[in-house]
Amino acid sequence: EAGVAQSPRYKIIEKRQSVAFWCNPISGHATLYWYQQILGQGPKLLIQFQNNGVVDDSQLPKDRFSAERLKGVDSTLKIQPAKLEDSAVYLCASSPGPASGNTIYFGEGSWLTVV
């Protein structure tokens, strides 16, 4: 079974530029998550989708971050304009559904460096 796919794996941009990350969850998984992991910290949830609807985006900096999950399958996370503090690994994860007993599977992440 294919895992959670993310691209690009690495990206270096200058501050004030824009960047987009793509995620393809495990087939059939209705719930998709985007986490931000700053170096030396644990991951923090940015946004959670159930199918193509947003369940939780309370910690998403909406002035610069946006995310969508069209057709309830793959998802895109965009940052515009980027700041130095956005340097982090962006982890995408998916699960069969929102029930807490379901295992959440993570991708390998997209590493962002803002210079």
Add this chain to the structure above:
Amino acid sequence: AQTVTQSQPEMSVQEAETVTLSCTYDTSESDYYLFWYKQPPSRQMILVIRQEAYKQQNATENRFSVNFQKAAKSFSLKISDSQLGDAAMYFCAYRSYNQGGKLIFGQGTELSVKP
């Protein structure tokens, strides 16, 4: 709001020995899940073990076991017969039972294994 605390930024163990990683959490909920994830340098989060709060019996997975103390809100991970491949960052995480949503992570413990 729930919080997860890992007070050991780094731990070291000799190969074939046993090591215990500590985790405490704070919640007012009575039903929840607790997890330990392993994160190697590739940054992919890999589920090691999980514990349902309503179960008194401590979870075990081969060389990995937990000591779950619900009243003390403590959830430690014991790794027996440590192997070089166990070296990684380990994250403790909490997930609400009812809300079916996000994982809340601790700050992580970096485990090194000495040959």
